[in-house]
Amino acid sequence: MPLRDLARRLGRGNDAAVARAPILSFGSWDALPETEHVVQICHPHWRGVRTAAYAFRFPVIECSDLTVWGAALASDMRAAGIDTVVIQGWPPGSAAFVDEAAKVGVRVKCVLHSSPAQHGAERGEASVVDEVLSLAARGRLAAVGMVKEGVADAFRAAGHRVSHVPNRSPELPEVNRLELGPGFHLGVFAAPFWRKNVVTQLLAIGLLDGATAHVMDRPSVGYLADIAIIEHRQLPWEEFMDLQGSVALNLYVTLTECHPLTPVESYLLGVPCLISRTSGLFKEDEELYDMTTTDRPDEPWAIAEASIALLQRKDEAVSRARTWIEWSDGVARSVWEEFIR
Numbered sequence: 001m002p003l004r005d006l007a008r009r010l011g012r013g014n015d016a017a018v019a020r021a022p023i024l025s026f027g028s029w030d031a032l033p034e035t036e037h038v039v040q041i042c043h044p045h046w047r048g049v050r051t052a053a054y055a056f057r058f059p060v061i062e063c064s065d066l067t068v069w070g071a072a073l074a075s076d077m078r079a080a081g082i083d084t085v086v087i088q089g090w091p092p093g094s095a096a097f098v099d100e101a102a103k104v105g106v107r108v109k110c111v112l113h114s115s116p117a118q119h120g121a122e123r124g125e126a127s128v129v130d131e132v133l134s135l136a137a138r139g140r141l142a143a144v145g146m147v148k149e150g151v152a153d154a155f156r157a158a159g160h161r162v163s164h165v166p167n168r169s170p171e172l173p174e175v176n177r178l179e180l181g182p183g184f185h186l187g188v189f190a191a192p193f194w195r196k197n198v199v200t201q202l203l204a205i206g207l208l209d210g211a212t213a214h215v216m217d218r219p220s221v222g223y224l225a226d227i228a229i230i231e232h233r234q235l236p237w238e239e240f241m242d243l244q245g246s247v248a249l250n251l252y253v254t255l256t257e258c259h260p261l262t263p264v265e266s267y268l269l270g271v272p273c274l275i276s277r278t279s280g281l282f283k284e285d286e287e288l289y290d291m292t293t294t295d296r297p298d299e300p301w302a303i304a305e306a307s308i309a310l311l312q313r314k315d316e317a318v319s320r321a322r323t324w325i326e327w328s329d330g331v332a333r334s335v336w337e338e339f340i341r
Contacts, residue, residue, distance in 0.1 A: 049089035066093030204303035245269035
């Protein structure tokens with residue numbers, strides 16, 4: 001059943017079902033160029049994975065439940081001449097979609113955006129990886145990529161066929177700088193759960209005189225009450241870029257990471273971003289790596305001191321980071337082109 005027919009059927013007396021219909025970045029199947037044979041699928045609410053998918057510059061389908069929409073999507077893909085779909089991040093129902101795609105002759109590949117540290121702490125992350133690797137071993141998935149550097153090598157050593165597929169850098173919209181008021185403004189825009197380390201970073205900001213922290217969602221931690229924190233809630237990506245580009249410094253000192261795009265966005269916006277040494281960002285430029293990272297992500301004073309040091313070399317850091325990002329994007333583009341073949 002075509003997607004529009006399924007949406008019409010589900011929508012009879014059920015507006016919520018229509019609201020959850022997949023979003024096509026290309027508008028409609030009729031608008032998709034005949035020369036296009038590869039599309040991607042991602043979850044609309046997984047911001048980092050969604051940004052990564054769009055950064056590859058291939059058509060994207062945003063879908064939160066492939067159990068409901070998988071059959072219709074597979075049918076529409078086949079009718080549009082699509083022969084390969086890359087699932088980014090494995091949304092709910094992805095395994096069922098793999099079966100539906102096989103019925104109509106569309107091959108499926110997958111790129112995973114998690115690290116082994118998460119697999120050991122979050123059962124859901126581990127079960128996703130196990131499911132994906134099982135499908136690949138049975139020939140149901142044509143290829144599996146992993147974003148975190150070095151992890152693909154480790155998985156291959158453990159007997160699994162995977163490849164390293166790094167993220168490309170996103171294309172940013174035109175940014176409107178915001179007037180945030182007097183003082184010193186910093187962004188901590190990660191979601192407030194354990195591996196994003198938001199509370200520790202906010203404590204670090206509390207050590208800086210006259211500093212105000214900007215967050216998406218304020219952690220439910222009472223002892224942060226006297227730290228100046230402005231909560232913005234979840235913003236559309238374009239508005240988020242405006243905000244991220246308006247602070248003096250962004251912090252993304254997380255406890256486990258793959259190929260994070262928030263720091264990449266920040267440097268492309270001209271704003272330095274302090275990160276932890278949990279990813280491969282900037283490591284080919286030893287001096288840049290040293291000035292933009294801290295190896296003590298759970299120590300507020302270390303984060304505060306590294307933030308001040310980074311700000312003192314802001315212009316150099318931004319310039320060198322942009323050079324590295326351009327180089328890294330070229331590598332990622334070549335890897336992606338090989339992966340989708």
